[in-house]
Amino acid sequence: xxxxxxxxxxxxxxxxxxxxxxxxxxxxxxxxxxxxxxxxxxxxxxxxxxxxxxxxxxxxxxxxxxxxxxxxxxxxxxxxxxxxxxxxxxxxxxxxxxxxxxxxxxxxxxxxxxxxxxxxxxxxxxxxxxxxxxxxxxxxxxxxxxxxxxxxxxxxxxxxxxxxxxxxxxxxxxxxxxxxxxxxxxxxxxxxxxxxxxxxxxxxxxxxxxxxxxxxxxxxxxxxxxxxxxxxxxxxxxxxxxxxxxxxxxxx
Numbered sequence: 426x427x428x429x430x431x432x433x434x435x436x437x438x439x440x441x442x443x444x445x446x447x448x449x450x451x452x453x454x455x456x457x458x459x460x461x462x463x464x465x466x467x468x469x470x471x472x473x474x475x476x477x478x479x480x481x482x483x484x485x486x487x488x489x490x491x492x493x494x495x496x497x498x499x500x501x502x503x504x505x506x507x508x509x510x511x512x513x514x515x516x517x518x519x520x521x522x523x524x525x526x527x528x529x530x531x532x533x534x535x536x537x538x539x540x541x542x543x544x545x546x547x548x549x550x551x552x553x554x555x556x557x558x559x560x561x562x563x564x565x566x567x568x569x570x571x572x573x574x575x576x577x578x579x580x581x582x583x584x585x586x587x588x589x590x591x592x593x594x595x596x597x598x599x600x601x602x603x604x605x606x607x608x609x610x611x612x613x614x615x616x617x618x619x620x621x622x623x624x625x626x627x628x629x630x631x632x633x634x635x636x637x638x639x640x641x642x643x644x645x646x647x648x649x650x651x652x653x654x655x656x657x658x659x660x661x662x663x664x665x666x667x668x669x670x671x672x673x674x675x676x677x
Contacts, residue, residue: 428639431620433460433548433585434487435477437467437511438624438673441633444650445623446480452646454637458539460585460620461487461548461555463532464511465504466669467624468658471515474528486535487548488555488586494533503666510664543580544638550584550617551577558587559617561599568597575615581641582617589628590621590636590645601628602645611641618643625669631676 430449435442449457459481464470466489477484489508492500493515497508515532517525537554539546547554552574563571575595591601595615602621609618621634628634632647652673659670 428454428637429456429458430454430635430637431458431460431546431583432481432623432635433620434462434588434622434624435459435467435473436462436465436489436622436624437470437473438633438650438655439467439469439472439476440652440655441624441648441650442473442476444648445633445635445646446476448646448648449635449637452637457481458546459484460546460583461485461535462489462585463487464493464515465489465507466665467655468662468665470511471528473624474515474531475524478528478531483539483546484531484535485539485546485548486537486555490532490535491555503668507665507669545578545580545582547582547584549586550574551582559584559593559619560587561589561591561593561601564593564597564599571597574617579615581611581615583636583638584617584619585622587619588622588626590619590634592643593617593619602647605645607645609643609645611643613641621645625673626676627672629676631674 459477463473463477492508497505517529549555550557550559591599592609593599620636623633626634632649635646637644656670659665
């Protein structure tokens, strides 16, 4: 794995995903790995699944992908409403076509973790691959949580889930891409890299987030996309709460 990209938390945002894939193509990146949450929140689950199946070498299960299959009882009302809607539209009936069945089977069979060499990839955390959030505030308010998470893996761990990019190190430090000036060099010690969100960033920057990894060097990318088009699709769909559109332009 000399050079590859990692994306996460696409959340049915075709415009963001398309812009990121185009950017990665211009960067000459031939391998893309997705850390999950292909669906949820946004207006285009089918198209996002198709793009992921076509362009990603590997996709890991996110909590929204899992909830599509098992139910979203523990989700907040907004997220649960969209997941329930996605289930109604995506789950194949007896007379469903082959593409609809293929999409469902793809999400149904996503692995929980993936390891290649020194790199571990999960959606949430090494301790709970699908559900656990590793928040930047944990290094201050719940340091024992971070210490325990670091005992659960070796090497470099890539995560998504919080929609907030940055790097956690074993000395209980968190640095975001701005503090890192967009780039971070792995020195061989344990670290956790959050790649941020393509489809719904929450760090105050509305641009789609992902990373390119090359020989241990992690470069954080932000990509502009047509937020207005996504918002109009959401506002026009009574099954998706307007909040899912409003938050896109502020990255929160």
